[in-house]
Amino acid sequence: MITLDGLTKVFPAPDGGDPVVALDGIDLHVEPGRIHGIVGRSGAGKSTLIRCLTGLEKPTRGRVEVGGTDIASLEGAALRAARRNIGMVFQHANLLDSRTAAQNIGHPLEIAGASRAQREQRVAELVELVGLQGRERNHPAQLSGGQIQRVGIARGLAAEPKVLLCDEPTSALDPSTTRQILRLIRDLRERLGITVVIITHEMSVVREICDDVTLLENGRITQSGSLLEVAADPHGPLSAELIPLPPVPTGIDATVINCDYGDSETLRTSEDLVRLAEQHAAEATIVAGTIETIGGRQVGRVQLALRPIGAEAASGIGREQLAQLLGELEDRGVVAREVVA
Numbered sequence: 574m575i576t577l578d579g580l581t582k583v584f585p586a587p588d589g590g591d592p593v594v595a596l597d598g599i600d601l602h603v604e605p606g607r608i609h610g611i612v613g614r615s616g617a618g619k620s621t622l623i624r625c626l627t628g629l630e631k632p633t634r635g636r637v638e639v640g641g642t643d644i645a646s647l648e649g650a651a652l653r654a655a656r657r658n659i660g661m662v663f664q665h666a667n668l669l670d671s672r673t674a675a676q677n678i679g680h681p682l683e684i685a686g687a688s689r690a691q692r693e694q695r696v697a698e699l700v701e702l703v704g705l706q707g708r709e710r711n712h713p714a715q716l717s718g719g720q721i722q723r724v725g726i727a728r729g730l731a732a733e734p735k736v737l738l739c740d741e742p743t744s745a746l747d748p749s750t751t752r753q754i755l756r757l758i759r760d761l762r763e764r765l766g767i768t769v770v771i772i773t774h775e776m777s778v779v780r781e782i783c784d785d786v787t788l789l790e791n792g793r794i795t796q797s798g799s800l801l802e803v804a805a806d807p808h809g810p811l812s813a814e815l816i817p818l819p820p821v822p823t824g825i826d827a828t829v830i831n832c833d834y835g836d837s838e839t840l841r842t843s844e845d846l847v848r849l850a851e852q853h854a855a856e857a858t859i860v861a862g863t864i865e866t867i868g869g870r871q872v873g874r875v876q877l878a879l880r881p882i883g884a885e886a887a888s889g890i891g892r893e894q895l896a897q898l899l900g901e902l903e904d905r906g907v908v909a910r911e912v913v914a
């Protein structure tokens with residue numbers, strides 16, 4: 574549905590200094606009906622990427638294809654027509670205060686020249702779609718933050734786009750409203766079959782609704798894949814953010830190791846790790862951990878406290894024993910290291 578091919582955007586420096594390379598050779602493909610998250614620090618190039626997708630910004634080099642149309646090559650009326658296939662949702666819906674929820678939702682249809690009857694019918698469908706029944710006549714000042722964002726989403730969907738681009742759609746909302754809005758976006762994908770690109774700095778958003786995720790750093794893609802792939806890759810930059818490490822424990826008389834077992838073929842659960850440690854004559858106890866089940870597969874990090882089997886007094890295991898265990902874990906695809914408090 575969306576293909577970026579070598580997308581590069583260079584801005585001239587305002588004061589005659591070095592030009593700014595905001596996007597540097599981005600290759601990305603988003604299949605129809607997927608929810609694709611784009612994450613990255615401030616300045617990484619996320620907004621520039623979305624502006625290129627909507628044709629607001631012309632690439633310096635590369636192709637931007639949305640629904641089979643080369644957006645970057647279009648001008649004027651053809652670009653406006655192509656843009657109707659792309660809905661936008663922003664952090665702040667920026668509704669017109671003097672208009673009701675229904676009038677705000679119908680605004681893009683009014684601009685596009687739809688008749689009053691067409692507009693009323695479509696607005697009624699959209700109100701139902703985003704769950705705003707009974708609030709149609711409210712003005713923005715009479716709506717909650719979540720309801721305002723529902724109006725923003727309905728407005729973005731007014732022209733029946735195939736693609737919905739969301740730039741930080743929940744960053745201004747509290748956690749429970751965030752969850753409701755994310756659930757709505759997921760429902761809309763199911764009901765309408767639309768493709769969604771969601772820009773966010775919140776890992777909880779990625780965990781909750783994204784099928785795929787791409788990390789942008791300094792205008793380049795540093796990791797991209799399905800949520801399971803990136804969460805389960807202990808060497809990748811996103812897994813630690815998606816599945817945070819437990820804090821270093823205090824007051825334990827034992828050898829403590831951290832294990833990231835996400836992409837191991839043979840060690841798939843925390844119980845497997847405990848069993849392996851026991852084969853190395855160590856008694857293992859899980860003292861902390863973060864485990865997620867993504868796509869039916871466990872990914873996670875756990876912290877194991879290791880003691881010699883049958884030891885009278887509390888103590889850690891021997892250096893040689895530890896080196897052997899860490900070596901075997903590494904061979905089996907688990908990233909393991911000793912934690913020194």
Ligand SMILES: Nc1ncnc2c1ncn2[C@@H]1O[C@H](COP(=O)(O)OP(=O)(O)O)[C@@H](O)[C@H]1O
Binds near residue numbers: 617621
């Ligand atoms: N119109 C512009 N002119 C010059 N530099 C820009 C312009 N827009 C963005 N930039 C620069 O491009 C880089 C990426 O910006 P942006 O896409 O807004 O990042 P993000 O949305 O990830 O925070 C930044 O260094 C920013 O300063």
Ligand SMILES: [Mg+2]
Binds near residue numbers: 619620621
């Ligand atoms: Mg931005």
